[in-house]
Structures are given as C-alpha cells and as structure tokens.
Amino acid sequence: MILIPYVSYRGLGLLWPMREITFWIGEHVFGVSAPLVYAGNSRDSTFFWVQTFWLLITAILATSVWSVLDRRRDSYEALHRWFRLFVRFALASQMFEYGMTKVIPIQFPSPSLMTLVTPVGNLTLQGMLWASIGASTAYEIFTGCAELLGGVLLIVPRTTMFGALICLADMTHVFALNMSYDVGLKQISFHLILLSLFLLAPDFPRLVRFFFLNRPVPASPGFQLFQTPRANRIALAAQLVFGAYLLALQADVNWVYWHAEGGGKPKSPMYGIWDVEALAIDGEVRPPILNDYDRRWRRVIFDSPDSVVFQRTDDSFARYAASIDLHNKTIALAKGASKAWKAAFSFQRPADDRLILSGEMDGKNIQMRLQRLEFDTFRLLNSGFRWVRPPDPESLP
Structure with missing residues (x-):
C-alpha cells in the first residue's frame, strides 16, 4: 500500500488493472451499485476500502500458497533484510511528507478569512481540527519536526529502532486524531503504525527486557545487507544519500507549493x-x-x-x-x-x-x-503567547 515517494499507494491503486478489479469486486462481492469515486482528497472512500479488502485477501492467499510450495525453508533472512530496507525508506518517505507539510505550514494553514466568519457550530469535525492546529503555527511546526525526526532516524541503520519508536508515537497520535475528528486518512495512518511495528518486531524482546524488566540488554546485531564490510559501507553511504535526496525533494516540493497555493501566495489587492x-x-x-x-x-x-x-x-x-x-x-x-x-x-x-x-x-x-x-476584532488573531496570562474577563465572577 505504500511505496517510495511520488509513486504513492494511491497512484498505484488507480492504475487501470487495479482500478477495474476494485470496481468489479465492489459490484459483485459487496453489491455496490453506485459508481465508486476515487477522486478527491479522502483516502477512506468506499473505493479504497474495497481495494484494501481484496489486496488483503490476495496477500493472505499468496502467502498461503508460497508457504505450502516452499514449506521446507525455515526462514528468508536475505529477503527479510531487503524488505526491511524497503519498509524503512517507505515509512521514512511518508514521515518526510507528513512532517514537511507542517514545518512548511501547508497541511494546516492559518484560518482563512471564510473560517474566521464561520460560526463554530457550522464547522465540521475536520474543519475544527484544521482551524485549531492552523491557528498555532508554532505547534504545527513542532509536530512536523517530531515527524521529520522519526524519518531521519529511520535512514540510518543504527538508529532505526529509535526512529521506529518515534514514528509509532507520531502515527498513533495522528491515527487518534483521524479517528476522533473523522479525517479521511484513517487507512494510511494505520498502515504507518503497522510499518513501525514491523520495524520494531525484532527488538520487542530487548525493549520488554529494558523497559519492563529493568534488565540490561545486549547490543542489537543489526541487519547487514552484504557479506563484506566494504559492500556494507557503500550500501550505508547510498542509503544516507538517498535519504537526504528524499528529504530535500519533499522540502522543495512543499516550498514551491507554499508560494503557489499556501500562505506565501499573493493576496487579493482588496484583501x-x-x-x-x-x-x-x-x-x-x-x-x-x-x-x-x-x-x-x-x-x-x-x-x-x-x-x-x-x-x-x-x-x-x-x-x-x-x-x-x-x-x-x-x-x-x-x-x-x-x-x-x-x-x-x-x-x-x-x-x-x-x-x-x-x-x-x-x-x-x-x-x-x-x-x-x-483584524484586531478577532481574538483568535491577537491572543498570542504570554508567560503571564491573566484570567479571561468572562471567567471572573
């Protein structure tokens, strides 16, 4: 469901064969008569739920057949190392996307002029969340830095466990917000939680021993891709360069978008x-x-x-x-x-x-x-940070 950036899970899922299979299963398995809509910014539409269902069933069947055909093999150590590398960068790329859209405040822009004059009772749950986070740029940037930190730590093999822990905390928070405020990104945030848990799985015994049993733990043996030190050094350098490229690419795309459509775009002459x-x-x-x-x-x-x-x-x-x-x-x-x-x-x-x-x-x-x-008439715009905060007049007896 998640790939390296700009070949997104959503873009892959909209390719002709994937799209037609989803339409067919929606109609013949779930009895969906209305056309399945896959456009728009929601990743939780009926189209994507149906697609997730048949991809999950396909994965279970493929795993079962593979396990039977190759039942004599106990493990796939080399495949696990390379798949783990793929998951690290897939998760890191998504964390870069999540984080950079907050560090460069695009995801939660400052409340628009329309929002400022919209009665609170007319806002949707998602609109309320967007307005509340967008009203505090400092908080938005802080959460973005936390997500970027998780992604950066995933790029370095030695800090993968720490990065996965941060990603797990970040994405659990995001998933809770998506569930609580009906944001149409529930599936993707849950998938990122699963990827974080996958990366942490080999270290679960060590984490339990350290945090809950208060016992010393040995150093992690790590996951070496090759047999020779020289090849592993080259692989490490390639990972660092590629990770820096992903981060720089995301920063460039968001910076351009911020000036074209975000807070940096020109305002009306009668603003x-x-x-x-x-x-x-x-x-x-x-x-x-x-x-x-x-x-x-x-x-x-x-x-x-x-x-x-x-x-x-x-x-x-x-x-x-x-x-x-x-x-x-x-x-x-x-x-x-x-x-x-x-x-x-x-x-x-x-x-x-x-x-x-x-x-x-x-x-x-x-x-x-x-x-x-x-604009001074809007308290939301003129009530900035204060170390000493007097009581609100409305709260006084």
Whole structure:
C-alpha cells in the first residue's frame, strides 16, 4: 500500500488493472451499485476500502500458497533484510511528507478569512481540527519536526529502532486524531503504525527486557545487507544519500507549493473581510434582515486574488471566480462553468477601509457600500503567547 515517494499507494491503486478489479469486486462481492469515486482528497472512500479488502485477501492467499510450495525453508533472512530496507525508506518517505507539510505550514494553514466568519457550530469535525492546529503555527511546526525526526532516524541503520519508536508515537497520535475528528486518512495512518511495528518486531524482546524488566540488554546485531564490510559501507553511504535526496525533494516540493497555493501566495489587492453596510438591488434598498438570505449579503470576502466570496445573512457562502482590474477599477465575476451568469462591478475606494461597488449581477443592478473589518476584532488573531496570562474577563465572577 505504500511505496517510495511520488509513486504513492494511491497512484498505484488507480492504475487501470487495479482500478477495474476494485470496481468489479465492489459490484459483485459487496453489491455496490453506485459508481465508486476515487477522486478527491479522502483516502477512506468506499473505493479504497474495497481495494484494501481484496489486496488483503490476495496477500493472505499468496502467502498461503508460497508457504505450502516452499514449506521446507525455515526462514528468508536475505529477503527479510531487503524488505526491511524497503519498509524503512517507505515509512521514512511518508514521515518526510507528513512532517514537511507542517514545518512548511501547508497541511494546516492559518484560518482563512471564510473560517474566521464561520460560526463554530457550522464547522465540521475536520474543519475544527484544521482551524485549531492552523491557528498555532508554532505547534504545527513542532509536530512536523517530531515527524521529520522519526524519518531521519529511520535512514540510518543504527538508529532505526529509535526512529521506529518515534514514528509509532507520531502515527498513533495522528491515527487518534483521524479517528476522533473523522479525517479521511484513517487507512494510511494505520498502515504507518503497522510499518513501525514491523520495524520494531525484532527488538520487542530487548525493549520488554529494558523497559519492563529493568534488565540490561545486549547490543542489537543489526541487519547487514552484504557479506563484506566494504559492500556494507557503500550500501550505508547510498542509503544516507538517498535519504537526504528524499528529504530535500519533499522540502522543495512543499516550498514551491507554499508560494503557489499556501500562505506565501499573493493576496487579493482588496484583501479583507468587508461588512455590507448598505445594499440596493434594482433601486430597492435591502435592509439587513436575517431571513432575507436569498437577496441580502452580509459580508464580501476578498482573500485570493482570483476569487470573491459573498456571505449571506444565514452565514452560508457563495464563491465566484474574480478578475480585479485596479487600473480601470473594475471587478468581473464568473460562476463556475455557467456562461450565461455574469457580474461586473466598478468600484470606488474613498478610504482604505471603505469600498463602494456599483454594477450588474445576474441581470440586476447592484449598489453596495462596504466597511472593512479590522483584524484586531478577532481574538483568535491577537491572543498570542504570554508567560503571564491573566484570567479571561468572562471567567471572573
């Protein structure tokens, strides 16, 4: 299920033969009539559960047949050493991916402007987790460093056991979060736990003796790939170089992504959350009535330079693709693939925190006066770290 990076378990599972087998088993074994969806960011969809099932059955059958055909052999020491090497780097590559997306804060970005004005009760469990961790960049980087440490220690043969222990702790924590907050990565985190346990298995007796029986333990004999010291030194150097390559590659990919799609990407020239102070549609003034969510907007949010989000009075959102022309002071909006729907506004900005929009939207004349919210009004953004923390006013009698 897990391979060396950029030939991911998910990419392998979507190859034509694997995909068609999964479709067939889903329909004929589990009676799944609806199409199995494998796109999207969830690794816990029905498609992947069905695929995990038949891969597990295939592995059990193949192991049984192999054991019968080669029943005279007691062990596969050479195969175990090479498979262990593969698992070390497979697990390390995943730890590099997990860790680097936190050290370069991509996985849990700072709460977006939409999140800041979304009522807590409207957030999903996963959205709540993402917002809470993203609100503390220091904690996110700390957890990422712990995951990177586990991966780095796996690269060096002598520190494999220590690295596997750290990976086991890290992935148990991740698995608990995935289960508790319904994150669609339950399978992959559980597989990483199993890989950590596999690497620790030869050292279980030594760990029990040291931690629970308080007895001295001998040094681990290690796993030598070759018979000669020179060949093993070359193999060690190759492992260190390849491990450094994997780490550098992951860092480069994440750094580029952070600047393109993460916190380093350009912001809208009108960046901010704007309250709709006044709104007129076809000359009719629309007062801020909460149940007028079909025709009354509460806020306009400019975050990315290529989109605009309207928040209705029921706190739901409508996102539009946007093209902002600062020279001509115009904003053009588009709605998905709909070519019939269009909107175009001219704008005036009499003050830095004031905006006036005039134009046409879906065949209706729109006039809006906007007031930008100051970020200081959000306690989440201005309550930083303090050694001495006074009681919250709400907690005082």
